[in-house]
Amino acid sequence: LPTYPFQHQRHWLNPAGSSDTARSGRGPTAHPLLTAMVDLPDGATVHTGLLDPRTQPWLDDHAIDGTVLLPGTAITELLWAAGDGATVAELTLHAPVLLPESGAARVRVVVGAPGADGAREVVVHAAADGREWTHHATAVLAPRATTTADPAPWPVPDAAWPPPGAEPVVIDGLYSRLAEHGLEYGPTFRNVRAVWRDGRHTYAEVALPEGTRDSRYGLHPALLDAALHPPALERDESGPVLVPFSFTGATLYAAGATELRVRLTAIDAETVAVAVADTNGAAIAVVDELRLRPAAKPDPAGQGALFVLDWTPIDTLAAPPTNARYDIIGEDGEDGNDRLVAALEGAGSTTRTWPDAAAFAHALSSGATAPDAVLVPRLGTGHDDVGAAVSAELLDHLRTLRWWLTDERTADIPLVVVTASAVATEPEHPADLVHAPSWGMSRSAQAEHPGRITLIDLAAGALHDAAAAVGFALAAHEPQIAVREGRVLIPRLARAASSAPGPAPFDAERTVIVTGASGGLAGHVAQHLVTRHGVRHLLLLSRTRATALADRLTTLGARPVVVACDVADAGQLAAALREIPAEHPLGAVVHTAGILGDATLTGLTDEQVAAVLRAKVSGTLNLHEQTADLAAFILFSSAAGVFGGAGQANYAAANTFLDAFAGHRRAAGLPATALAWGLWDEETGTTAHLTGADRDRLEHSGLRPLDTAAGLALFDAALTATHPVVLPLSPDLRRFEKSEVPPLLRALV
Known part of the structure; x- marks a missing residue:
């Protein structure tokens, strides 16, 4: 075999586009990924296109553990194209866009009507041929001047390059190291040419290979993605490789660049500021804050999905x-x-x-x-x-x-x-x-x-x-x-039927109760309510005061009230509810409280059953009886009640009650949704006891753990679910031969 990398060059004819967008009511666009748009009467726009490796071969060059997926920088490019020069004020990637092994994936970017400040909310969906639409990202577009100064403060024309005092970094082995962590980059993405470091700053030169340059892109996703590769050189070989998760203040100043000078400034361990210029030092783009997270193995089911029984x-x-x-x-x-x-x-x-x-x-x-x-x-x-x-x-x-x-x-x-x-x-x-x-x-x-x-x-x-x-x-x-x-x-x-996106049931002026607040899962949800949904007033209830969570939420601008309260005790709950200020009445309940008392059924005691029922059954009944005029009543249930958790007969029974209770509230015209969660990847109060063998056994059942970001995205999706009970799960159907598929999963195979 040759010692140099194989050359990737296609000799197939690219299929010609066949749709007549004008006759279908859509206007054509010049962008290679978003090829059509529709203006809506209220000022909103809908942009559609195809992610097709036959017409855009570079899409095949970005994979994690053998699964080809769209890089997060491509979502940014879609937003810049749909926003027509606007700044991407906020972008959160909920789930990766997985590209099918054959055929194409449809993509849809819906840009909402501008608000009084000119900001517009955006949602991004994609669907492989014949599949349902999946929600992959949410964003806010803002007029450029509201977030980032124009022109960018760095770089400046004619600045010395590389910057004086910056030390060169050896880049040999960069892409082999990334491959060891499952990040498989083809030739179009292997664009880092040189790297230097100077204190907080990392500088780099990146360039697209010949034959892949396309002036129709604002900033080619493979080029911007390569600009983010150098931090992998700084991390310990045993540590995780980080990939983009959210963008704040992403502004494009000039289009069509094929070579970049890059400056990455560390803000904290998982956040950087990004500034890129052309080879003359003129500003191309900036990202005020780019949050990174460890690369997770892709989920062929779409980083989890909502299911119903x-x-x-x-x-x-x-x-x-x-x-x-x-x-x-x-x-x-x-x-x-x-x-x-x-x-x-x-x-x-x-x-x-x-x-x-x-x-x-x-x-x-x-x-x-x-x-x-x-x-x-x-x-x-x-x-x-x-x-x-x-x-x-x-x-x-x-x-x-x-x-x-x-x-x-x-x-x-x-x-x-x-x-x-x-x-x-x-x-x-x-x-x-x-x-x-x-x-x-x-x-x-x-x-x-x-x-x-x-x-x-x-x-x-x-x-x-x-x-x-x-x-x-x-x-x-x-x-x-x-x-x-x-x-x-x-x-x-x-799969749960897709519901039309609607407003989340949270009002910034009303209080949200979060029970079980000292648990890890409740902490993630409470913080998500503040940062994603704008909740400012929370009543945090748990048997021990959740002061650490309250402090964290306070730094985010919220005003939490912390009460040590056993919600299964009606008197304690009544006293806690009196702590809600009259000017911020109760608007929603998120009931996450629960305990475990695991044992095989033949060894399960009456006391273990009673203890587990207390938080789930008595707590739910008390919350139902002592609250009113709610916009949401969210119950954290468990898939154990549907699948039957071995060693968890009491826990399965208690959560099946929650599922039934959500149905009763809905039938009575009251809001309620039970989320029968599968396993979360991160340890929580109900999973910390699991050994590696326990987790392997659960994965062998066909359910992979959800990472935190995917779980929170499914939480958001469940807020508008039409069914009172949904199961946020990540099934791994490739694990089974036909004869081994559990009955509950057979319709999905």
Whole structure:
């Protein structure tokens, strides 16, 4: 093999554009990426184009861990083009734009109408061919004079170059070092020619290779990206390589440069100021502040996405099996049990009833014939004290499952949990609050003991379907089904429908409650509310005062009130709410509080169940009862309730209650959204205990951890979700062969 890099030169003909933008109502543009625009009556504009390596080969030269993605500098270029000379006052990159292995990705930049100060909000979306649109970036464009002086203070024409006193830096190995960290740059991006350093400043020369120069760009993304490569030379080899995350005050002064002089000024460990000039020292562009973050492995699903639990019809109920023999665990006369017995026997089944699992097991030891299945009904209704009923129901269910799974005599007998309206197959019909948590606990039991437990949910008042439903589930080996109007439904994850961007439900003059405020996740969210959504008044509640978070928010211009409060204690919560100033009434609740009490189901104690339910169930009920006139009621739930977290039966049950409660509030016309989070990459109060083996096991289930930026972007996306329960997840579907895909993920493959 030759010792020099391979030359990349295409000999394929580039496809000619075929769309007639004029006839479609769009105006053509000269930009190579944004090729059409539409002016809207209110002064907003919509810019569209294609990210196609066949017409822009340089796009193939930027990859992380083998996945080709659009550099963040290209988003800046799109904004400069759409803004027609405006400064990019703020730009935050929420998720990378992944380019498909074949074909092109569509890109759409929507520039809002100017406000009184001339500023315009911008959102950037992209979609591969045949895929849904993904929100990748938000920005604010401002008239140039409002942020950065013109001309730029550096560089100045005829300045000495390189600057006196700057020491040269060896650049050999720069791109091999970046490649070791997964940043794979092709020839179009390997543009650093020389580097010098002088105290806080790093200077560089960068130039586009011949054959890639295109005067239609304001500042070619590959050239500006290369200007940001030199800091990699300063970092320890074991440390992370940093990539752009957000831009502040990015102004383009002159277009078409192909060679640059660069000055990078360190502001802090992860922030630099950028100034670039041409070879004569004339200003080309500046970025007042460029925030960097460690390069993360790209997520082919789009740095996570919002999903919903979709109940998909697969069949209609047939006639029930004849002469089936079912035993029922539960006292005669218990609410619903007699009706279930009557329905089964009316369909030709034979039944026996036992007061508990121990009585059934004793009967087996005494010579009783084993049935075709044992049914555990959870059918009671009409509870006045929901919190107490949930606790009593779950503890009884735990005792049944615990006995069943530890007794060897039951190992070969199917256990079927039968509920009525315990799952919401449609958002407008919320789940029963008392029985929904039994599904969360049972899903965890299924995860720990595959093949031993089946879950069946019937519509309220439709116990006549019970015999046919049990027969279908056992014959089809479906672990979870629901039956509605004779149709058999199975749960599958589906991408949440895209909702039109709307205003966030936060008012700068109203107070936002954040519970669990001493936790790491709550800290990120609270800071995000301040920096992204302009929240200024927060009531931070946690069992220990979150003073460190309050201090951090104060430096950001917020006015937090900190109260040590257990939200599960109604009296403590009432006292805390009185701390809200009258001039800044309560506007929103973000309930993140929760604790863990992990144990396998057979070792789980009643005390562990009660402790976990306290923050989730009692805390949620108290917040609901003691607040009103809210714009948002956001519940931090967990995907464990949907997937069934092994070793987390109590936690899964508690979070399934939150999901059901969000549905009840929505049905009552009140705001509510439950976010059933997957694992976050950063350690939080509920993940700090996980070992490396635990995390590997969770990733093997097909769910990758979300990094903090991706999680906060999904939080924002969920604010306008139409479904009351969304799952912010990052599934890794490439991990599975077809036969290994868990049932919940099969519709995504």
